[in-house]
Amino acid sequence: MLITELKNKEVIQCQLRGKVFVLVCHGCKEVHFPEQEAEELIQELSAAGSVTGTLVTDYICNPEILTQRLQKHEAAIGDADTLLVLSCGVGVQTAADKYPGKRVIPGCDTYRLPGFQGVTPLQYDCQQCGECYLNLTGGICPLTACSKSLVNGQCGGAKNGKCEVDPNMDCGWERIQKRLESLGRLDALKCPVQLRNYATDSELDKE
Amino acid sequence: MRITELFDNGEFVVTAEVGPPKGIHVGHLVDEAKEYLSGITAVNVTDNQSSVMRMGSLPTCVALKNVGLTPILQLTCRDRNRIALQSELLGAAMLGIENILCLTGDHTKMGDHPGAKPVFDLDSVSLLHTACQLEKGVDLSGQALVGEPPKFAKGAVVSPCSNSVDAQLVKMERKVMAGAEYFQTQAVFDSEKFIRFMEKAKQFGKPVQLGVIIPKSAGMAKFMNNHVAGVHVPQRMIDALAADKERAKAGITGVEIAAQIIKECRPYCQGVHIMALGWEAKVPEVLKLAGI
Ligand code: SF4
Numbered sequence: 001m002l003i004t005e006l007k008n009k010e011v012i013q014c015q016l017r018g019k020v021f022v023l024v025c026h027g028c029k030e031v032h033f034p035e036q037e038a039e040e041l042i043q044e045l046s047a048a049g050s051v052t053g054t055l056v057t058d059y060i061c062n063p064e065i066l067t068q069r070l071q072k073h074e075a076a077i078g079d080a081d082t083l084l085v086l087s088c089g090v091g092v093q094t095a096a097d098k099y100p101g102k103r104v105i106p107g108c109d110t111y112r113l114p115g116f117q118g119v120t121p122l123q124y125d126c127q128q129c130g131e132c133y134l135n136l137t138g139g140i141c142p143l144t145a146c147s148k149s150l151v152n153g154q155c156g157g158a159k160n161g162k163c164e165v166d167p168n169m170d171c172g173w174e175r176i177q178k179r180l181e182s183l184g185r186l187d188a189l190k191c192p193v194q195l196r197n198y199a200t201d202s203e204l205d206k207e
Numbered sequence: 208m209r210i211t212e213l214f215d216n217g218e219f220v221v222t223a224e225v226g227p228p229k230g231i232h233v234g235h236l237v238d239e240a241k242e243y244l245s246g247i248t249a250v251n252v253t254d255n256q257s258s259v260m261r262m263g264s265l266p267t268c269v270a271l272k273n274v275g276l277t278p279i280l281q282l283t284c285r286d287r288n289r290i291a292l293q294s295e296l297l298g299a300a301m302l303g304i305e306n307i308l309c310l311t312g313d314h315t316k317m318g319d320h321p322g323a324k325p326v327f328d329l330d331s332v333s334l335l336h337t338a339c340q341l342e343k344g345v346d347l348s349g350q351a352l353v354g355e356p357p358k359f360a361k362g363a364v365v366s367p368c369s370n371s372v373d374a375q376l377v378k379m380e381r382k383v384m385a386g387a388e389y390f391q392t393q394a395v396f397d398s399e400k401f402i403r404f405m406e407k408a409k410q411f412g413k414p415v416q417l418g419v420i421i422p423k424s425a426g427m428a429k430f431m432n433n434h435v436a437g438v439h440v441p442q443r444m445i446d447a448l449a450a451d452k453e454r455a456k457a458g459i460t461g462v463e464i465a466a467q468i469i470k471e472c473r474p475y476c477q478g479v480h481i482m483a484l485g486w487e488a489k490v491p492e493v494l495k496l497a498g499i
Contacts, residue, residue, distance in 0.1 A: 148330070151330070152381055153381055154378055155331075157314070157436045158436060159435075164314060170373065182310055193381075
């Protein structure tokens with residue numbers, strides 16, 4: 001199970017560029033989804049005139065469902081410079097892969113809760129780390145796409161674009177590099193040194 | 208002595224690398240280092256290289272320091288979390304080890320304990336940042352250190368001939384941002400590639416030591432091409448090694464190849480780092496032939 005919390009508003013705001021399409025997923029919301037905060041954020045953005053469209057839907061973690069749901073909104077998404085996704089990390093990755101040329105930004109952090117895991121196709125994985133990195137990495141998760149879960153860039157082990165641990169697996173950081181390059185977002189990697197915080201999930205467990 | 212002082216003086220800095228034994232006897236390693244590596248600036252001591260369990264880097268550094276050599280402590284993030292890494296750095300400073308090389312480390316699956324837990328709590332970038340924090344007198348959680356803080360020459364690595372050279376340059380920049388003061392490279396066999404890399408890397412303004420491996424045979428060269436990240440031995444060198452097996456075995460061909468690469472790259476770098484892989488005895492010959 002999982003809990004999503006909205007990221008700090010300033011953190012979200014500074015990631016947005018131009019017009020925004022907001023995609024909200026209520027798929028697993030029986031556990032927790034910051035509905036009210038999300039609503040407020042959408043209203044603020046709309047008031048500023050920067051929203052081309054909004055879709056509140058469910059199970060965007062499934063690429064087929066996502067494609068179906070978004071069919072009617074393609075024009076509004078086409079008009080947007082940023083796709084803001086309020087969902088768990090899997091939903092963000094599914095959307096980022098569907099629109100590799102678009103700036104896809106996660107609006108939530110996902111925390112882990114013990115118990116039943118969501119019914120997601122296993123194409124993408126979210127470690128529910130509580131400090132979503134997908135805004136720094138073009139929507140490819142460095143924790144699940146890199147064998148060492150590195151958060152500060154590629155190690156020296158990649159050979160021919162493959163990971164040192166598994167020659168059948170693409171190096172996650174090579175994918176991130178290419179994605180950011182094609183998005184013209186390499187500056188995202190000039191962020192400060194990243195340190196993981198392993199306290200986040202266990203502290204929530206105790207609540 | 209911190210090797211950064213030598214770079215600052217414009218010296219061409221030569222280092223080599225030794226690996227601690229799987230056991231408790233360092234006598235042989237120390238004797239060989241004394242005999243063949245006394246003429247160079249400093250000696251790297253690897254940290255469970257290739258994830259193969261060996262004696263620690265720090266005690267081996269101390270053994271080398273005791274016979275008058277300048278050791279460089281290699282520190283990887285594979286086996287220790289941020290508490291143990293900081294603790295190790297403080298211990299190194301207490302023992303007079305002033306040169307460090309911060310690495311992420313190979314994955315545990317690559318070595319002789321594939322079932323071990325890979326830690327990677329920090330990585331090369333955050334480890335450099337950690338060393339800088341300690342130098343400022345605080346630890347990673349902001350607690351003050353007692354007394355005078357440590358001071359290190361902080362090094363890092365980069366892989367100039369990697370097929371992911373752009374990702375490597377991004378990472379290099381992150382390392383500089385995090386506090387890297389000098390770089391040692393993965394082994395280079397293609398001088399042109401290295402020179403092209405240096406044209407881009409020089410913007411960071413940090414000294415770079417060319418990484419050199421003395422190739423022992425055509426088989427070893429082919430193995431590296433297939434299995435070692437960031438290393439590519441051109442076919443003409445493999446042919447030269449295969450052409451006269453006796454010459455290759457005696458190390459003559461390998462020494463010539465290594466010296467040639469150093470000569471070609473010397474104008475573009477600030478030093479050389481030799482990974483002799485057991486051929487420490489050949490290091491003086493390589494340097495002599497390269498005119499260093
Ligand atoms: S090779 Fe790539 S995916 Fe594999 S551990 Fe290194 S950075 Fe991560």
